[in-house]
Amino acid sequence: MKIIVPMAGMGKRMRPHTLTVPKPLIPIAGKPIVQRLVEEIAKVSDEAIDEIAFIIGDFGKDVEDILRGIAENIGAKASIYHQEEALGTAHAIYCAAPSLSGKVVVAFADTLFKADFVLDAEADSVIWVQKVEDPSAFGVVKIDGKNNITDFIEKPKDFVSDLAIIGIYYFKDGDNLRDELKYLMDNEVVVNGEYQLTDALENMKNKGLSFKPGQVIEWMDCGNKDATIHTNQRILEYHKGDELVCSSSTAENSIIISPCYIGENVKIKNSVIGPHVSVGANTTVSNTLVRNSIIQRNSNLENLNLENSMIGNYVDIQGEVSEWNVGDFATFSK
Template sequence: MKVVLPVAGKGTRLRPHTHTKAKSLVHVAGKTVLEHIIERLQAIDVEEFIFITDENGQQVANFMQSKFPELKCSYLVQKERLGPAHAVALAAPQVSEGDDLLVVFNDTIFVTDLAKIPKLCEDADGLIYSKEVEDYQRFGVNVMRDGYIVDMVEKPDTPISRLAQVGLYYMKDGAGFIRAIEKTIEAGETVKGEYYLPSVFMRMIGEGAKFKAPEIDDWLDCGKPETLLETNRFLLKGRHHIHGEAVNCVLIEPVHIERGAIVRNSIIGPNVSVAAGSRIENSVISNSIINAENKVSNLILEESLLGDSVTLVGSPRRMNIGDHSLIEMDQ
């Protein structure tokens, strides 16, 4: 099997954190989003990881070489912003007849057993992984009949289906899938000038292909700050790891402090991850992600996301307050 990972998006919803780095290299729960995804792909036998990158492609390549040097990777650049289907089509030179293909978009960390793919796809041509959601109006959904997808509707007004597509796709015939994308591009089937995969899948269904929509166990969105913090809370659950230095601190589980981080005279947690090289003093931090090489002192932080090499310094207050006083202060 070959895996296509389109990582060329600009990550505008995560700015300013994506101004200087690829969105797949943003940290959550002590690891980059990409590292979480690659670890989940270890359950299957992957012949090659095909990355579709932008100008930040060298960052991704350097990260993969550092963290996963044993994996075979190739890198192709999407020079024009023509949509996700166009990005996947760029993998064509790496996909041969007989290759099966898994496409993984990197806004999402998925929780599912990929080892079940052969059994799930015994009587189908592909799998469009899905998750049942309440707010179906926000997503593209799969419409099912007798266990197979018969239609795909983008942001439906009525609950024709609650099975949202999660950005994880498996195709038995990888080369045939690429050809279907190329036909869609040749036909000019765009939405607001970009090519999307549902048009490709509906073309294939029209030609007789059968797709199932297995549900994943959990769908962890990493596309914007508030959902990244939610994902941080989910991934830290049951993981209380102190690899760095914590001196005279109160740690409220779960907390993840990486080796090389120093925390002193502070209350940390719950749901806080602190990356290597950071130094925190005299602070109270909860439900936050503190990335690498930060300096934080004399502050109360909650629901916060700090990028790399941030210096954030508050000031202690001195007070002389009499009886029966009421003091209300903003930070």
């Protein structure tokens, strides 16, 4: 089975963190978002993942090497494709046309999930959904009495369903998906200047393809700073009881309140960390209280009282701060 991961977006809602790194590589509890995504997909699949195709922008060799490592960690080959221009979801997936064959999972890399089902690889297609309170902000599906998806509705103004599409799709026949996407390109089937995956899904349904819902337990967004911090909290809760404090880290005269992730060579002194805090490798925290926050690698925090904050890589902050959203290579003192 293959996983197709469109991740070429600029991540504007996550700035300043995406000025130096693509959003799917932002760490959640010590692992990049996209790594957690493909690992969860592998968990619900009875079949081995033999290839992961990443569709990226001009992110550079270092990012490509990280993505290859993520694929290799689950025993898969990595394929790298580039989307030069943002022309919609269908166009993004079609950029990986050479990998669209056989059984494929398409997973957009700005969401995480928890599920207790095993993917039915013999189904024509499975679209993963979650119940939401306000379906008007999402694409939703309607389901008949036989648990078949009958309609796709994009951001309905009136209530038709509360099952939102979370951005993960399974197709038994990737060649069929590729052909339907090509049809959209060849015939300039666009909505607001973009090629939409939902148009391909509708065409496939009209030709008799059966779509089943795969309902997840929890859908976690990584679209902006507050949502990402909340997702970090939820992932830490799922791993509560696991060993998330690296043995090379040190804590002097300090308290770590579980659940927290503490990376390699982190130094903590005279501080209280947690709950729901992730601290990246080689970071130093001293005389500081931190709750419900993400602190990345190689940073230095002193004399702070932080909550609901995201701190980037190579950041130096000293002084009284209650909530902060700081990108990489920043220095602040008070």
